Every structure is written in C-alpha cells, then in structure tokens.
Amino acid sequence: MIARRPITIWDEYFSQYLIPIYIALAMFAVGIVFGALAIETLTQADILSLSTYLRHFIHVETSTTPPYAGIFPPALIGNLKILGLFYVLGISVAGMPLVLVVLFFRGFVLGFTGAFLISSLHWQGIALTIIAVVLQNVFIVPALIIVSGVALGFSWQLIAARGTVGRSSLVQKFGAFTTLVVLMALVIAVGSAVEAYGSPFLIHMAARWGI
Numbered sequence: 001m002i003a004r005r006p007i008t009i010w011d012e013y014f015s016q017y018l019i020p021i022y023i024a025l026a027m028f029a030v031g032i033v034f035g036a037l038a039i040e041t042l043t044q045a046d047i048l049s050l051s052t053y054l055r056h057f058i059h060v061e062t063s064t065t066p067p068y069a070g071i072f073p074p075a076l077i078g079n080l081k082i083l084g085l086f087y088v089l090g091i092s093v094a095g096m097p098l099v100l101v102v103l104f105f106r107g108f109v110l111g112f113t114g115a116f117l118i119s120s121l122h123w124q125g126i127a128l129t130i131i132a133v134v135l136q137n138v139f140i141v142p143a144l145i146i147v148s149g150v151a152l153g154f155s156w157q158l159i160a161a162r163g164t165v166g167r168s169s170l171v172q173k174f175g176a177f178t179t180l181v182v183l184m185a186l187v188i189a190v191g192s193a194v195e196a197y198g199s200p201f202l203i204h205m206a207a208r209w210g211i
Contacts, residue, residue, distance in 0.1 A: 013176055013180075014150075016153065017149055017150045017152075017153040017154075019153075020149040020150065020151075020152035020153035020156070021145065021146060021149030021150070021153075022149070023100075023149065023152060024099070024100070024103055024145050024148040024149035024152060025145050025149070027100045027103045027104050027107070028103045028104070028106065028107040028141070028145055029107065030104060030107065031103065031104040031105060031106060031107020031108040031109075031110075031111060032107040032108070032110055032111035032114075033111060034104075034107075034108055034111065035107060035108035035109060035110065035111025035112035035113075035114075035115065036111040036112065036114070036115035038108070038111075038112050038115075039112065039115045039116055039119055047119075047120070050116065050120070051120045054116075054117070054120060054121075071195070071196035071197075071200065072192060072193060072195075072196035072197070075192040075195045075196050076188070076189060076192040076193075076196075079140055079144075079188045079191065079192050080185060080188060082102065082106070082144060083143070083144065083147055083181065083184060083185055083188055085102060086099060086102070086144065086147045086148045086151045086181075087147065087151065087177075087178075087181045089102075089151055089155070090147075090148075090150065090151025090152070090154045090155055090177065091151075091154065091155075091158075091174070091177075092155070093155055093158050093159055095151070095155055096152055096155045096156070099148050099151050099152055099155075100152075102148070103144075103145070103148055106141075106144065110133060110137065110141075113129075113133055114129045114133050114134075117129045117132075117133070128203070131199055131202045131203055132199050132203060135194055135195075135198060135199055135202070136191045136192070136194040136195035136198070136199060137191065138191070139187050139188065139190050139191030139194065140187075140188050140191035140192070140195075142187075143184040143185075143187040143188050143191070144184075144188075146180070146184060147180065147181055147184050150177055150180060151177075154173060154174075154177050157170065157173060158170065
C-alpha cells in the first residue's frame, strides 16, 4: 500500500490558485515562443550588429575579472522590482491584465535572448544560454510565475468579494499572499546570487575550455 503524502497548509493554499498559476505559466510560455520567433524579423544588418556587440561583450567579460559584488545588488533589485510589481498589481483589482503583460514581456526577453545566442554562436550559444540565462532563472522564473499566478487569483477574489460576506477571509488571504511574496523574494535572492556569482564564474571557466 502506497503511503500518501500528508496535505499541508500550502497544498490547500495553492489548490485554490492552480488555474491562475497555469494561466501565468501559459502566458510566460507564449512570451518565450514569440521572443524566439522575433529573431526572424531581424535584418542581416541587425544580426551582424548584435553579433558583433555580443562577441565583444563576451571577450571583455572573459578577459577581465568581473566585479561580483557589484553585479549582485542591481540584479537583486531588478528582480525584486518585478516581484513587487506583481504584489502591487495583485492587491489592486485593475492590475490583472498588467500581470499578464509583464509576464509576456519577461518571457519574450528570455526567448529572444536564448534564440539569438543559439543562432549566433550555435553550440557555444547553447552552453552560454544555459550558463547565462537558464541557470539563475531556474530559481527566478518559478518564483515570479507562482507570485503572478496567485496575484491573478487574489485580484479575482477581491472582485468576487465585493458586496458579499466573504470579505472577512480576505485579510487572511492577504496575509498569506504577503508571506508568499516574502518567501519567493528569498528564492529570487538565491537566483540573483547565482546570476551575480555563479554565471560569471562559469563563463570564465567555459572560456578557458574554449567554449
């Protein structure tokens, strides 16, 4: 007989937001697809210009020691700004469409970046995409999708609670949403640390191996 995992408080909490989280994930995925397809709209001159800049950037990054401590604060602040934006939009009824727009553009940027690296550098681009794009976003993207999905669900609950007796439970849901945002901020801090310390180090190591 297979033992069932006990249902936790967070299991019950996320169960009411599964559909919004799936919607957020789908919108992010659509953004990635459109970002990857956007490569086809670039002219040869655009591709050449971006490729030249990319190779120069990689050369500078791999030939000098990156200021690790200087990378972390802006990376963390930038990611926390997006998290905070989702939080603010989640507690405002009018923020639901903007959550999806921000998710789309976040996916678009990642899709475009990965597709351009791979199309410009081929197999080296694949390695660089994994190191410079995928690695930190293993932490950052799930945190943003979870918070954005819950933000969508919480906004809808605010609309549904208008004029009903369901307002009393909104305080508890607001507290749970705030706690979730704080926890995901810690996850994003880990991803930002990987972006600031892990990715530059691995890029340097890859350069030594001729990647």
